[in-house]
Amino acid sequence: MPVTPAEQALLEHYVKKILAAPVYELAVHTPLQPAPALSEALGNRILLKREDLQPTFSFKIRGAYNKLVQLTPEQRAMGVITASAGNHAQGVALAARELGISASIVMPSTTPQLKVLGVRNRGAEALLHGESFPFALAYALELARQTGREFVSPFDDPEVIAGQGTVAMEILRQHPGRLEAIFVPVGGGGLIAGIAAYVKYLRPEIRVIGVESQHSACLQAALAAGERVSLPAVGTFADGVAVAQIGAHGFEICRFCVDEVLTVSDDQLCAAIKDIYDDTRSITEPSGALAVAGIKHYVAKTGARDQVLVAIDSGANINFDSLRHVAERAVVDVF
Numbered sequence: 001m002p003v004t005p006a007e008q009a010l011l012e013h014y015v016k017k018i019l020a021a022p023v024y025e026l027a028v029h030t031p032l033q034p035a036p037a038l039s040e041a042l043g044n045r046i047l048l049k050r051e052d053l054q055p056t057f058s059f060k061i062r063g064a065y066n067k068l069v070q071l072t073p074e075q076r077a078m079g080v081i082t083a084s085a086g087n088h089a090q091g092v093a094l095a096a097r098e099l100g101i102s103a104s105i106v107m108p109s110t111t112p113q114l115k116v117l118g119v120r121n122r123g124a125e126a127l128l129h130g131e132s133f134p135f136a137l138a139y140a141l142e143l144a145r146q147t148g149r150e151f152v153s154p155f156d157d158p159e160v161i162a163g164q165g166t167v168a169m170e171i172l173r174q175h176p177g178r179l180e181a182i183f184v185p186v187g188g189g190g191l192i193a194g195i196a197a198y199v200k201y202l203r204p205e206i207r208v209i210g211v212e213s214q215h216s217a218c219l220q221a222a223l224a225a226g227e228r229v230s231l232p233a234v235g236t237f238a239d240g241v242a243v244a245q246i247g248a249h250g251f252e253i254c255r256f257c258v259d260e261v262l263t264v265s266d267d268q269l270c271a272a273i274k275d276i277y278d279d280t281r282s283i284t285e286p287s288g289a290l291a292v293a294g295i296k297h298y299v300a301k302t303g304a305r306d307q308v309l310v311a312i313d314s315g316a317n318i319n320f321d322s323l324r325h326v327a328e329r330a331v332v333d334v335f
């Protein structure tokens with residue numbers, strides 16, 4: 001898929017960063033687990049990459065640690081500022097505590113309480129600001145300018161992208177055999193950029209398929225426009241991916257490495273949370289179930305059979321109270 005030598009060089013640059021990322025000082029290797037009921041229902045072999053099993057219950061710890069560990073001693077002494085919908089916040093809080101760095105984290109006022117507590121309990125400062133991520137982001141950038149502290153983007157940073165890319169490194173080692181496609185949830189595009197760079201460099205025949213909430217489909221919009229666009233509004237049910245504009249660094253890769261982007265509804269996410277529960281007895285947050293919802297949509301649309309399809313199960317940070325709503329909506333979805 002990379003067509004020009006410059007694109008090939010960009011991928012090689014990221015693959016080297018991914019291979020060198022010291023994420024396992026904090027992150028763990030997660031299982032690539034078969035989903036037998038889903039596989040049976042869909043007539044394809046579905047494997048779940050269990051990133052909900054990371055410390056902090058999402059993959060974000062990979063990118064956050066890889067970024068913080070590479071700061072200069074001066075930057076570390078100053079401390080960091082970040083904006084996050086909640087999971088990156090917890091990753092930064094844990095990584096900062098581990099490295100002895102002070103961290104201030106701006107989150108939207110709509111952030112689920114358990115994500116806010118996840119930050120405060122790890123010793124970081126949590127500031128609630130704005131209705132959704134774009135407002136929190138603007139405020140955090142302003143604070144960073146005022147204080148001179150390093151801003152740590154949740155997705156738009158090469159070190160963060162490389163940290164997230166270690167997910168793909170594990171998948172290809174865990175499953176060296178035939179593999180048709182990897183489905184990746186997309187918010188700001190850090191995860192899919194890291195995964196796509198690694199996969200397209202080493203196994204370009206594997207399809208990398210992005211899955212977005214239909215209420216925050218900023219990668220699909222950017223690919224259609226040929227440039228990054230800012231969505232006028234974003235829905236926050238899938239709060240982990242409620243981003244209005246795809247990151248610049250990520251888009252540079254996604255532009256030529258992502259085969260397709262699908263969008264799914266909130267009801268499809270609720271149904272996918274149930275599917276994952278049925279196969280694993282684990283609960284996922286709405287964003288965490290995007291990839292499984294995407295696989296169901298893809299199989300229905302293409303009639304794919306007997307393929308090996310991987311879904312990134314990206315996070316599990318959902319308020320317990322929200323489960324009532326999820327359970328109600330899960331029965332509404334019909335494919």
Ligand SMILES: *Cc1c(COP(=O)(O)O)cnc(C)c1O
Nearest residue numbers: 087187188189190191240314315
């Ligand atoms: C952040 C996040 C995503 C999306 O990752 P991006 O790098 O922003 O595209 C998906 N799922 C969960 C649970 C997340 O926290």
